[in-house]
Amino acid sequence: MKTHLKSFAVSILILSGSASVAQEVLDGVYIKENTPTRKVVPYTHVREADVLYTKRVWRMVELAEKQNYPMKFPNEPINELGYVRMSLIDVIKQGIDEGTIQAYDSEISGFTVKLTQAEASDKMQYTEIVTDYDENGFETQTELPVAFSSADVVRFEIKEDWFFDRERSVMDVRIIGIAPIYVNPKDQSMVRPFVIYFPEARYVFANAEVYSSGNDGARMTFDDYFWKRMFSSYIYQETNVYDNRKLTSYKSGIDLLLESNKIMEEIVNFEHDMWQY
Numbered sequence: 001m002k003t004h005l006k007s008f009a010v011s012i013l014i015l016s017g018s019a020s021v022a023q024e025v026l027d028g029v030y031i032k033e034n035t036p037t038r039k040v041v042p043y044t045h046v047r048e049a050d051v052l053y054t055k056r057v058w059r060m061v062e063l064a065e066k067q068n069y070p071m072k073f074p075n076e077p078i079n080e081l082g083y084v085r086m087s088l089i090d091v092i093k094q095g096i097d098e099g100t101i102q103a104y105d106s107e108i109s110g111f112t113v114k115l116t117q118a119e120a121s122d123k124m125q126y127t128e129i130v131t132d133y134d135e136n137g138f139e140t141q142t143e144l145p146v147a148f149s150s151a152d153v154v155r156f157e158i159k160e161d162w163f164f165d166r167e168r169s170v171m172d173v174r175i176i177g178i179a180p181i182y183v184n185p186k187d188q189s190m191v192r193p194f195v196i197y198f199p200e201a202r203y204v205f206a207n208a209e210v211y212s213s214g215n216d217g218a219r220m221t222f223d224d225y226f227w228k229r230m231f232s233s234y235i236y237q238e239t240n241v242y243d244n245r246k247l248t249s250y251k252s253g254i255d256l257l258l259e260s261n262k263i264m265e266e267i268v269n270f271e272h273d274m275w276q277y
Contacts, residue, residue: 070212103120238263
């Protein structure tokens with residue numbers, strides 16, 4: 001009897017040891033410590049007295065463009081190289097769920113109306129009518145909430161300020177807000193559920209890797225990605241006397257892109273005109 005008990009105890013120890021070893025398996029050749037512990041590089045302080053020029057524009061980032069694929073994919077989180085890689089919208093949704101990113105009402109400008117986690121989740125859903133039959137054979141219809149998937153995100157809207165800082169003699173840009181745009185599978189309408197304040201979200205983006213082709217050991221974070229402006233976009237709105245009307249209200253297609261380039265060229269030329277060669 002004692003022999004059987006000893007054998008049983010040894011078996012339990014072996015199994016528990018195997019389980020602990022299985023949990024400690026490293027998927028890679030080293031433990032990733034750089035990205036999870038990254039700190040946000042603070043912006044350079046800017047005084048109002050040093051700003052000679054400022055211009056607010058709104059950009060559209062189309063995720064269908066190949067250059068923007070690092071923001072779009074993966075559609076589901078991937079465990080790779082000892083790290084979980086997620087798309088930009090999944091990073092944002094995880095931050096909202098954890099309380100590290102604050103969502104704001106996208107219908108009211110100025111980041112004045114905060115959304116709770118439940119309210120933000122509700123705005124990332126659409127209703128689908130399901131038809132069924134009761135026990136008497138009568139048709140019944142029920143509305144069920146369906147959450148948008150990451151693949152349903154087709155665009156990101158970016159609000160940013162361009163300004164000339166005479167203290168540093170440079171034209172600089174700061175992203176102010178980002179809003180995801182979903183396409184509703186039900187009616188193909190565009191939905192902007194919320195907007196996030198970018199300076200706050202940087203603390204989350206600084207610890208979230210983004211895919212970089214060529215070298216898996218030297219990937220950027222989403223904070224680096226936006227800082228270096230690796231994305232492709234076009235201006236679709238600017239501050240103007242016409243109630244800040246959108247370019248899409250009077251331009252379309254190639255004319256819209258040409259008008260976007262014209263606005264950007266005016267911003268760049270302001271900096272060039274400050275210099276004398």
